Amino acid sequence: MTAPAPPDPRAALGNALAAQMSMLLGVKTAATWVLNPPPLGDGISTFALFSFANGTSAAAVLIDLQLSCLLGAALLGSPVVPPAHVATMGAHPREVEEALGECCNVFAALLNAAQPQRLKLTGLVLGPADLDLEELGACRIEYAVSITGFGAGRLVWFGRAAAAAAIMAARQEVESRALGPEGLGDTFSEVIGRMIGHPPAFKAGSRLTLAPSLRAAIPVFRARQSGGIYAVGVCELSLAAMFGAAPTMIPKATLQEQTRAGKLSGTLLDGAHEIFNVMAAPFAHRKVYLESLCWLPGELPADVRAMLPNNTTLPAWEVTVGDYGSGKFAMAGLR
Amino acid sequence: MKLLIVDDSKVMRSIIIRTLKAAGYGDAVFAEAGNGIEALKAMREGAIDLMLLDWNMPDLNGIDLAEKMKAAGIKLKFGFVTTETSDEMRKRATAAGALFLVGKPFTPEAMQAAFAQAGL
Numbered sequence: 510m511t512a513p514a515p516p517d518p519r520a521a522l523g524n525a526l527a528a529q530m531s532m533l534l535g536v537k538t539a540a541t542w543v544l545n546p547p548p549l550g551d552g553i554s555t556f557a558l559f560s561f562a563n564g565t566s567a568a569a570v571l572i573d574l575q576l577s578c579l580l581g582a583a584l585l586g587s588p589v590v591p592p593a594h595v596a597t598m599g600a601h602p603r604e605v606e607e608a609l610g611e612c613c614n615v616f617a618a619l620l621n622a623a624q625p626q627r628l629k630l631t632g633l634v635l636g637p638a639d640l641d642l643e644e645l646g647a648c649r650i651e652y653a654v655s656i657t658g659f660g661a662g663r664l665v666w667f668g669r670a671a672a673a674a675a676i677m678a679a680r681q682e683v684e685s686r687a688l689g690p691e692g693l694g695d696t697f698s699e700v701i702g703r704m705i706g707h708p709p710a711f712k713a714g715s716r717l718t719l720a721p722s723l724r725a726a727i728p729v730f731r732a733r734q735s736g737g738i739y740a741v742g743v744c745e746l747s748l749a750a751m752f753g754a755a756p757t758m759i760p761k762a763t764l765q766e767q768t769r770a771g772k773l774s775g776t777l778l779d780g781a782h783e784i785f786n787v788m789a790a791p792f793a794h795r796k797v798y799l800e801s802l803c804w805l806p807g808e809l810p811a812d813v814r815a816m817l818p819n820n821t822t823l824p825a826w827e828v829t830v831g832d833y834g835s836g837k838f839a840m841a842g843l844r
Numbered sequence: 845m846k847l848l849i850v851d852d853s854k855v856m857r858s859i860i861i862r863t864l865k866a867a868g869y870g871d872a873v874f875a876e877a878g879n880g881i882e883a884l885k886a887m888r889e890g891a892i893d894l895m896l897l898d899w900n901m902p903d904l905n906g907i908d909l910a911e912k913m914k915a916a917g918i919k920l921k922f923g924f925v926t927t928e929t930s931d932e933m934r935k936r937a938t939a940a941g942a943l944f945l946v947g948k949p950f951t952p953e954a955m956q957a958a959f960a961q962a963g964l
Contacts, residue, residue: 703950789927793947798927
């Protein structure tokens with residue numbers, strides 16, 4: 510399997526920006542990184558200024574007047590204020606400015622994700638597009654932003670904090686690819702394959718409903734540093750039995766017997782435990798470990814139960830373990 | 845060559861042995877222990893060339909056993925086969941005299957590399 514090329518940090522920041530703006534606006538929004546943009550001209554733009562707690566300037570985001578008016582309309586659900594009107598008045602209407610402030614808080618969150626020091630939005634100002642932002646450093650990243658149903662405009666990030674945000678966005682994109690349903694399924698397949706001698710197939714796209722009658726093994730993965738639950742697995746009992754049987758090639762009849770009885774024991778339980786144990790390996794960099802193995806139906810610790818509300822449907826993998834058969838496995842709470 | 849596999853999971857011991865066989869150590873004699881106390885007993889019973897230790901075990905865990913062996917001046921080649929392989933654990937294992945630390949899940953190649961590190 511060839512690993513995909515790592516994303517350009519500037520493109521990754523655009524993806525993160527688009528995802529956050531889509532959620533905020535409630536309509537699909539794209540932010541495409543533009544490598545060699547034409548000059549912005551001499552009109553005015555909206556600037557969001559960000560600084561650290563001690564007042565040091567950290568970053569700025571330029572939103573061209575057209576885009577800032579579209580954003581205001583999309584956020585407020587009101588008609589678009591004509592950019593010419595804003596230019597004449599020298600300010601956005603107060604409610605549009607407040608709405609733009611909400612949008613800029615999203616930018617602040619993206620910046621803060623990459624900073625050891627917290628920074629905050631210090632203000633929104635209108636100013637010439639060629640405003641001198643030299644004190645923020647040479648970093649400048651421009652996006653073409655398109656809001657479905659509204660229109661498009663230009664948005665530019667300035668400052669070293671923006672560069673750090675882009676690098677963080679790229680890291681998160683790589684991690685989310687690796688931990689997404691496809692990537693994580695492949696990883697689980699590989700680590701379990703090492704234990705049982707042949708990789709089980711993890712096929713994404715299935716669903717698993719937490720019905721009260723569900724019989725399942727619940728491996729609980731905890732993060733050593735934070736002490737919090739990192740993820741909780743939900744593994745159909747029949748699949749847990751297959752996991753338990755595969756390392757030592759226990760005959761099918763034995764696992765069928767224990768599955769019918771609704772409880773794994775002996776070598777089958779030992780084997781299942783070892784398989785769930787190595788499923789923590791993909792998260793080793795976060796110091797995640799298998800803390801316990803619980804069972805459904807049955808009592809679960811309160812923090813585990815809170816992650817598995819009755820009748821919730823989780824995305825799941827259909828896992829095939831060699832000749833033993835297949836069953837469903839899901840992960841809840843994976844971050 | 846006599847290898848002592850120390851792990852509280854019988855299944856894991858069998859996986860380690862199967863992997864070692866796949867790595868080319870099928871001619872070795874394999875002894876097994878379920879915790880540190882059983883490992884000490886096995887050490888007394890016969891000459892062990894290399895011990896593979898799990899880190900977390902009931903009664904006497906792997907690192908405690910290694911540190912006790914060092915304190916008692918017992919000279920035996922050993923390494924860890926464990927799920928967590930943090931830098932702190934590596935440092936503590938090395939300080940206790942471990943020759944390698946192999947993370948679970950492992951491959952035959954990882955075992956070969958570990959054995960080479962142990963000079964076997």
